[in-house]
Amino acid sequence: EYLIRTPLKELLPQLDAQRFWQVHRAVVVRADAIEQVQRDEAGKLHLRLHGRPGERIAVSRLYAHLFKAM
Secondary structure, X not given: OOOOOOOHHHHHHHOOOOOEXXXXXXXXXXXXXXXXXXXXXXXXXXXXXXXXXXXXXXXXHHHHHHHOXX
């Protein structure tokens, strides 16, 4: 986890799109850090990351297509 004071709009073009996925307006995750993808009762997706067992990261509808194949 890192604190970077660069807007995502500027940072995302510098990242490898195969390795780093934007999953919400203010959240980018490294794809190989994703341990599990869960769908809740309302149909919304949440991620669990390796080494972060108690934390769930919401996936917005705009980025849900990244997880259709999973």
